[in-house]
Amino acid sequence: MDAQVETATRELSYAQAIQEAMAIAMERDERVFLMGEDIGVYGGAFQVTGDLVERFGPDRVMDTPISELGGAGVAVGAAVTGMRPIFEFQFSDFATLAMEQIVNQAAKMRYMLGGAVSVPVVMRFPAGSGTGAAAQHSQSLEAWLGHVPGLKVIQPATPHDAKGMLLAAIEDPDPVMIYEHKILYKMKGEVPEGYYTVPIGKAEVRREGADLTIVATSIMVHKSLDAAKQLAEEGIDVEVIDLRTVRPMDRQTIIESVCKTSRLMCVYEGVKTLGVGAEISAMIAESEAFDYLDAPVVRLGGAETPIPYNPELEKATVPQVDGIVKAARELVTGAR
Amino acid sequence: MSATAKKGAAKKDGANQPFIYRQFDQDKLRDALRKMYLIRQFEEGAEESYMRGLIHGTMHLSIGQEASAVGICLGLSDEDQITSTHRGHGHCIAKGADVSRMFAEFFGKTTGYCRGRGGSMHIADVSTGNLGANGIVGGGLPIAVGAALTAKKMKTGNVVVCFFGDGANNEGAFHEALNMAAIWKLPVVFVCENNGYGMSTSVARATAVPNIADRASAYAMPGVIVDGNVVSDVAEAMHEATERARNGEGPTLLECKTYRYRGHSKSDRNRYRTKEEIEEWMTERDPIEAFESQLMEFGVIDQNGIEEIRESVRKEIEAGIEFAKESPMPEVANLEKYVYTEQA
Known part of the structure; x- marks a missing residue:
């Protein structure tokens, strides 16, 4: 990983941070280029590429036909x-159209060829619910790709990490899938100017605490931090870990935290069953941290349903701050 | 069905000679014959090793399709790239791979091209421009377009050849790939080896148009049909497609009509075609026999020369199998190696 050369910071939105990372990468390396549906003059469905086509031209900010399978393969x-x-997917849901190229080709090519090639592709997936776009435009399928050896799957939660992890992904010799929560695109945060990377495979402790470890992904990091604030007023001291990378998972940071707090809750937007939380729970059950647990592990994940259109139903589909507070309180006080 | 070898044999000199006799020197033509023998004997050797239990898994043999592989690759350099198919041994050899390392791969050995991780279905030799066979029908099509995009962006002047079978033309990837190659005018040649059957399903039952090349018009590119068992016809069509690609005029869809003598894979009971049909192709239209008699007719080689080639190929195959047998097995401890790129 390159040395950190962070300079002054200023406030950028998550979308701007990603755009800045792509611009810096294209300035630094002429091999870097962007592909996707309507990422040129339109600026991308979520305006993440914005005006980059004016700066770098249509050969480096390439509009593709609506051909997810072919585009990903190209x-x-x-x-x-x-x-x-x-490669930008307009919505992460459309990865379903390109799974062949992602899972059979990108992930396995190096292995199948005995190390003769590397596949340094980055794919970007605007994901998650909360936009009223219903069942086919709101999913969080990062666990699908996290299940595939050969891929790296990241979920930055802040503008700072979005820029630094995307730059790390572009440098990475292997295929990196970056899941960007659409609701985070407008979130602002301090972002260093210039080039820097945030390592793939390292979780970050966002808040230190003694009573309970919450491991959260993407937007759930912020909801968990809000919940932790409320819980602090009740005297419950929550540690919040931002997982940041689904594969390869930073087991050590989680194990150390659970050894300290003796309680674990996983909070993620993807469907609860067979999701990221299942992996974290099982990993803890297999680790030395198991002996430290004072209570059963709790998972808060997405409901076992497609994402509905109605805003109240949509909200009820994924974990919210109130639910996190309630579940954390029960977990901590129930064990006392 | 005409004996295709006689097609261009009217004159021995001048402009009426078939393409390859005008385009390549005699050494190159003898080498082409040698490669065809190498492909056939390699596959016969692989088949025998499979029968004897030395190779496990499965394999898809291209015996009968040698003229297509060799004719397409005849004018390519190591820098020109190909993507190949599950029936890809011929492409790999035609592009210049070493049969010893191919056998070693089939035997699952560390000296194999894929260090025993790929086997027959993923055989590749990146050093000669072969980006790999593929276990997914149509899987290589978008990848070839991506390689051609690199060639265009880096201005390498290289051409990418995308081999696929008739079955792949009904995959969505085929249509998406051809469309993108056409709109971006990429230096790629789509080579469909139409051997009449996608596993057991005939082209007539699976494809709405009579020829795969007919689909080219939907993507505004030339669609060319050749007798895929005639080296010169294949090479000539390929030459035109390559020129077009190198000149920035975009892709071509080239359909080689051919036939596989063996079944789809090792599980095939050959219930979907008649013995007579197979016999007819083997006796009337064998690509090696046709090329041999044409070479003799044009004085490029005599019977002794042919015997020498057969003998030297036989020795190379024997040595290759021996090399594979003697090579070391991969260590189980290295199971997870090559999943990710090793970083300092």
Whole structure:
């Protein structure tokens, strides 16, 4: 990983931070280019590429036809032969159309060829609910890709990490899938100017605490931090870990935290069953931290349903601050 | 069905000679014949090793399709790249791979091209421009377009050849890939080896148009049909497609009509085609026999020369199998190696 050369910071939105990372990467390395649907003059469905086409031209900010499978495969082929493509899915749900190229080709090519090639492709997935876009435009399927050896799957939760992790992803020799929660795009935060990377595979303790470890992903990091604030007023001291990377998972940070707090709750937006929380729970059950547990592990994940349209139903589908507070309180006080 | 070898044999000199006799020197033509023998004997050797239990898994043999692989790759350099298919041994050899390392791969050994991780279905030799066979029908099509995008962006002047079978033309990836290659005018040649059957399903039952090349018009590119068992016809069509690609005029869809003698894979009971049909292709239209008699007709080689080639190929195959047998097995401790790129 490159040395951190952070300079002055200023406030940027998550979307701006990603755009800045792509611009810096394209300035630094002529092999880097962007592909995706309507990322050129339109600026991307969520305005993440914005005006980059004016700066870098249509050859480096390439609009593709509506061909997710083909487009993803073209990015894979370009990556194997020496380019550094960044492929934007308009919605993460559309990865379902491209799973063949992601799972069978990008993830396995290096292995199948005995190390003869690397596949340095980055794919960006605007994900998550909360936009009223209903069942086919709101999913959080990061656990699907997290299940595949050969891929790296990241979920930055802040503008700072979005920029630094995307730059790390572009530098990475292997395929990196970056899940960006759509509701976070407008969130602002301090972002250093210039080039820096945030390492893939390292979780971050966002808040230290003694009574309970919450491991959260993406937008749930912020909801968990809000919940932790409320719980602090009740005298419950919550540690919040931002997982940041689904694969490879930073087991050590979680194990150490659970050894300290003796309680674990996983909070994530993807469907609860067979999701990221299942992996974290099982990992803890297999680790030395198991002996430290004072209470059963709790998972708060998405409901076992497609994401509905009605805003109240939509909200009820994924963990919210009140639910996190309630579950954490029960977990901590119930064990006392 | 005409004996295709006689097609261009009217004159021995001048402009009426078939393409390859005008385009390549005699050494190159003899080497082409040698490669065809190498492909056939490699596959026969692989098949025998499989029968004897030395190779496990499965394999898809291209015996009968050698003219297509060799004719397509005849004018390519190591820098020109190919993507290949599950029936990809011929492509790999035609592009210049070493049969010893191919056998070693089939035997699952560390000296194999994929260090025993890929086997027949993922055989590749990146050093000669082969980006790999593929276990997914149509999987290589978008990848080839991506490689061609790199060639265009880096201005390498290289051409990418995308081999696929008739079955792949009904995959969505085929249509998406051809469309993108056409709108971006990429230096790629789509080579469909139409051997009449996608596993057991005939082209007539699976594909709405009579020829795969007919689909080219939907993507505003030339669609060219050749007798895929005639080396010169394949090479000539390929030459035109390559020129077009190198000149920035975009892709071509080239359909080689051919036939596989063996079943789809090792599980095939050959219930979907008649013995007579197979016999007819083997006796009337064998690509190696046709090329041999044409080479003799044009004085490029004589019977002795042919015998020498067969003998030297036989020795190379024997040595290759021996090399594979003697090579070391991978260590189980290294199971997870090559999943990710090793970083300092």
